Amino acid sequence: MDIFEAKGIKPMLISEQLEPYDDPGSIFELKLDGIRCIAYCDDHTDLRNKRDMKLIPRFPELRDINKSCKEKCILDGELIVANNGLPDFYEVQKRTLMSDLFKIQLACSKLPASFVAYDILYYKDKEVTGLPLLERKSLLSDTVDESERISVSRYVETNGVMLFDLAKEQKLEGIVGKKKDSLYWFGKRTKDWIKCKLMSTDDCVVCGYIVKDNNMVSLVLGQYTHEGTLIYKGHVTMGVSLRLLNQQKYTVIDNSPFGYIPKGNDEAIWLEPNLVCVVESMPNDKESFRQPVFKGFRDDKTPRECINY
Template sequence: MDIFDEKNVKPMLISEMKDAFNSPEYIYEIKWDGIRCISFLDNKSVDMRNKRNKIMIPFFPELTDLNKQAKIKCILDHELVVLKNGVPDFYEVQSRALKSNPFKIELAAKKYPASIIAYDILYYKDKDITSLPLIERKKYLSEAVVENNLLAVSRYVEDNGIELFEAVKVKELEGIVAKRKSSLYWQGKRTKDWIKCKVMANDDCVVCGYIQKANNMTSLILGQYDNDVLVYRGHVTLGVSLRIMNQYKYQIIDYSPFGYIPPGNDEAIWVRPELVCIVESMPTEKDSFRQPVFKGFRDDKLARECVVKAE
């Protein structure tokens, strides 16, 4: 079936490394801190979906006419962002994606309107172009859309990945993505053709419980899967609010989901390991997180997909 009609594109995945590098074989782009989405645009409508194929336009009604920015029928791979003072705010975009009240969604859309930053095109006119090299797809992308306040095309630099990374660090952005110029678009696959270099490390973790602390502080108990075993990964307190957590569905249980009580967790309130959160920390080779900061909850990833990263 035609991939435009099927509406089930799986985004190409990105490998991770800690150090930026220079290479004439790669282009380098800013890594925008939002929700990865695929949009299907034609002269009638826009159909935007996240990585779990959840339809997103009902949560971002200000993008209903995004298809008017497309000159031709196309499929875009892009980041869905909400900017505050010119900087992406992940909490704002993710909290919107989890709202259910249409009135609150409309208010949020007016206060902090969303936009997209397109960095790839998979379909041009009536043709699947995922088998073309990236650098050719970039040319088609620039020809396919008209930029405005709803849609921007990601700019890139050649050769100078380290220099871009240092500039991104100064601006306190998330990092960069290096992409091999000759790379094809492999749906749902992770290769070294696309590599992210991040200023801070991000980890997706399962919320396994929480501990109420003094001064209305809350500490989340974190876990990740190592194969089928849920592994204890410590706590995150900075940035956590139980009020925010209570906006999401979770079930309190009377036992530790790890099968034992890790040291220092005697006062824990345990929850069924289903809610996923993002933890930002300084890069480290250790099992625990260094200076962890809670970044937000997410619904585009299952708990079982939160795995311990291989060394």
Template sequence: MDIFETKGVKPMLISEQQKAFNSSDWIYEIKLDGIRCIAYLDENGTDLRNKRDKKMLPCVPELKDINRQIKKKCILDGELFVLRNGMTDFYEIQRRALMTDPFKIQLASKKYPASFVAYDIIYDSGKMTTDLPLMERKKILQDTVVENNFISITRYVEENGIALFEAAKAQNLEGIVAKKIDSKYYFDKRTKNWVKCKVMATDDCVICGYIRKANNMTSLVLGQYDAGRLIYKGHVTLGVSLRVLNDYGYNVIQSAPFENVPSGNENAVWIEPKLVCIVESMPTEKESFRQPVFKGIRDDKLPHECVVTK
């Protein structure tokens, strides 16, 4: 069946790599702090969906006409983001993704309008492009999109990954993504052909509880899965607000969801392990987080997908 009609595309995944590198066999792109989305575009309209196939257009109605910027029927892989003070703001786009009130959505869209940046094309005028080398897909993408304030094409540099990484670091950006120039596109697969080199390490964790602290501070109790068992991963306090949990909703439970609970959690309020969050920290060889910062809730990932990295 035609995937344009069936939808449900699961994008290619990106592997982790801490250290930036140079190579003539790779291109390098800035990593944006947004929501990965698939855009289905033709003369009849725009359909934006996240990795869990949730329709995003109701949250970002300002993007309803980006199909008019496309020269032919296509499916694009890219990032939905919001700029705030000249920087991509993950919390702002996640907050928008939660909104249901049309009036509030309209206000937010005027204050911080969303944009979609495409970095790959996987369907072109009825034909799949996934078996083509990356640079051929980039050429088709370039010939397909007419850029404006709401849709654009990601820029890349060749060979000089270290220089781009250092530039990203200087601008307090998340890092870069390196892609092999001959790489094909594999749905829902993580290969070594696409890797991210990040200034800060990020982990996806399950929120298992919270602890109220002095000065109206709150710490979240975190967990990840290891061989099917939820294990304790520590706390995050910086960037945390109970308002975020309230926005998403949570259920209090009577006991910890871990088999073993380390000391320091005696005053925790345990919650059903249903919410996934992003935690940013300084890179470390240890299992615990170093200077962790709460980056936001992500609703495009399930709790059991948050696994301990070996």
């Protein structure tokens, strides 16, 4: 079936390493802190996240990005909301949870979203995923006329370390290196695309919470092994109330979802492992996170996608 009509595309995934690098066989792009999306553009725009959820109802300011595309196409990119000049993941996630039309319109006018395209998967009437990356990049630039709500990701060749230093200076998330001749593989993670991040960002399963003496709330975190076992990953402080958690759908359970009570979790309220949150931390080699910061909940990933690498 034609992939434009079928929808449900799983975007190509990115491997991770800690140190930036130079490579004459690669291009390097800035990594933006937003939501990975697939845009189906024809006589209207259908924008979907990795779980195939339609996003235009929550980001109506992006409904006309198809008018910036010269041909029918499918674009891979990042939906971002800039706040004080920098992408703000929390603002994006906050919007994905909204259902009130008035609040959505208010958010649109205050902090409008934009879509940054960095790949093209379909052009006119056929897939172009079998073309080398640089050919797809050229086709992407020829297809998209940039506007206020849609832009094309810029890149540099070879000089990943230089771009990483620039990202650090601008307080951005990091960079992505991509092999110039890489093809596009739906839903696969390969070493052809590698991200180097200033801070490590992990998707975690919310397995419980603890209310401390000072009313601070800590979330109990977990991730799955490749074999499907849920393992304990420590805590992250969410804030001074349960308000954010109570905006989510969760179920309290009697026993630890890990099958045992990890040390320091005797007072935990255990939850069914159905919620996903994002944790930013300093990179390390240990089982728990170093200086973790709660970045928000996300509904574009399933708990089973939270893998411990």
